[in-house]
Amino acid sequence: MNPSGKPLKGKHVLITRGGEQGEKFCMDVASTGGIPHMVPLIDFRMYKDPNESYYFRQLGEYDWIIFTSKNGVHYFFEHLKKYVDDYSLLQHSVQFAVVGEKTKEALDRYQLASCFMPHVFTAEEFVREFFQNEFVAKKVLVPKGNLAKSTIADGFRSQGISADEWIIYETFYPVNQVGRLIPLLKEDVLDVASFTSPSSFNHFMKIVKQQFLTQHVSKLTFAAIGTVTKRAIENEGYQVGICPEKFTIDKLFQEICRYFQEKEGKDLHEF
Known part of the structure; x- marks a missing residue:
C-alpha cells in the first residue's frame, strides 16, 4: 500500500x-x-453588458449584492474601478452575500465582509437558507457570468423581490x-x-x-x-x-x- x-x-x-x-x-x-x-x-474574460451604466447608477438602491463565484467578485470590481476608487464605501450602503468559501475569500481581499453564506454551496440552498434566516431585501443585484443560471434571481423574484442580473464576464473555450x-x-x-x-x-x-x-x-x-x-x-x-x-x-x-x-x-x- x-x-x-x-x-x-x-x-x-x-x-x-x-x-x-x-x-x-x-x-x-x-x-x-x-x-x-x-x-x-x-477560460474567462470581461464582458461589456449594455446595461452596465444602469446597474452602476442603481448601486445605492440595492439591499444586497450576491456573488455566486470567485470570478464574479473579480470581474465586478474590475468593472467598478472605472467608476469608483474606494470600494469600502459600498460596505455602508449594501450588504454582501456569497455562495461559497472561495467566493468569500475573494471578497475578503477587497476588505468587504460577507453577511451571509449558505452551509451547502449551491444556488438552490442559498435561496432556501436566505429566506429561512428572514433577511430583509427589497432589491438585489446578482453579478454573474453569461452561462450562469438565474436560480438565485428567480428565487428572489418568486418572493416579490426585485432582482437584477448583471452579466460581467463570459466563459469561452x-x-x-x-x-x-x-x-x-x-x-x-x-x-x-x-x-x-x-x-x-x-x-x-x-x-x-x-x-x-x-x-x-x-x-x-x-x-x-x-x-x-x-x-x-x-x-x-x-x-x-x-x-x-x-x-x-x-x-x-x-x-x-x-x-x-x-x-x-x-x-x-x-x-
Whole structure:
C-alpha cells in the first residue's frame, strides 16, 4: 500500500481548470505522488453588458449584492474601478452575500465582509437558507457570468423581490488546448478526469465526440466538484465516482485522494 502521504502515487489526473486554482490543484496532485495534466477547457474574460451604466447608477438602491463565484467578485470590481476608487464605501450602503468559501475569500481581499453564506454551496440552498434566516431585501443585484443560471434571481423574484442580473464576464473555450487533450485520451494515459463546472465537461465531451474517443473515455474515473457538474456528467451517461460534500477544489482534491486510498485498500483485501 502507498504511504499515507502518497495516495495518488502513479495516478494520472486530468485537471480542466486553469489559472491559480488549476496550478494549485496540479501542485497538490504532484505532492501526493500523482501526475497532473492541466488542460484548461474553459477560460474567462470581461464582458461589456449594455446595461452596465444602469446597474452602476442603481448601486445605492440595492439591499444586497450576491456573488455566486470567485470570478464574479473579480470581474465586478474590475468593472467598478472605472467608476469608483474606494470600494469600502459600498460596505455602508449594501450588504454582501456569497455562495461559497472561495467566493468569500475573494471578497475578503477587497476588505468587504460577507453577511451571509449558505452551509451547502449551491444556488438552490442559498435561496432556501436566505429566506429561512428572514433577511430583509427589497432589491438585489446578482453579478454573474453569461452561462450562469438565474436560480438565485428567480428565487428572489418568486418572493416579490426585485432582482437584477448583471452579466460581467463570459466563459469561452480555449481552442488551443484541444491538441493537448486528444493524445491523453487516445493513449489511455489518464486515470481520473476532474471537472469544476458543467461548462468544462461540456467542452470535454465536444472534443470527445468530434474525435470519436467515446470508447477511451468510458475507462475513466470521473470527479465532479459538486452536484450541478455531477448531473451534467451523468446526463451524458457516465458514472461519477468522486464528488465531495463541500463544493470546493480543495475538497475535490481530498476526495480524489480518499477514493484511491479506499480503492487500493479494497483491492489488497480482495487479493
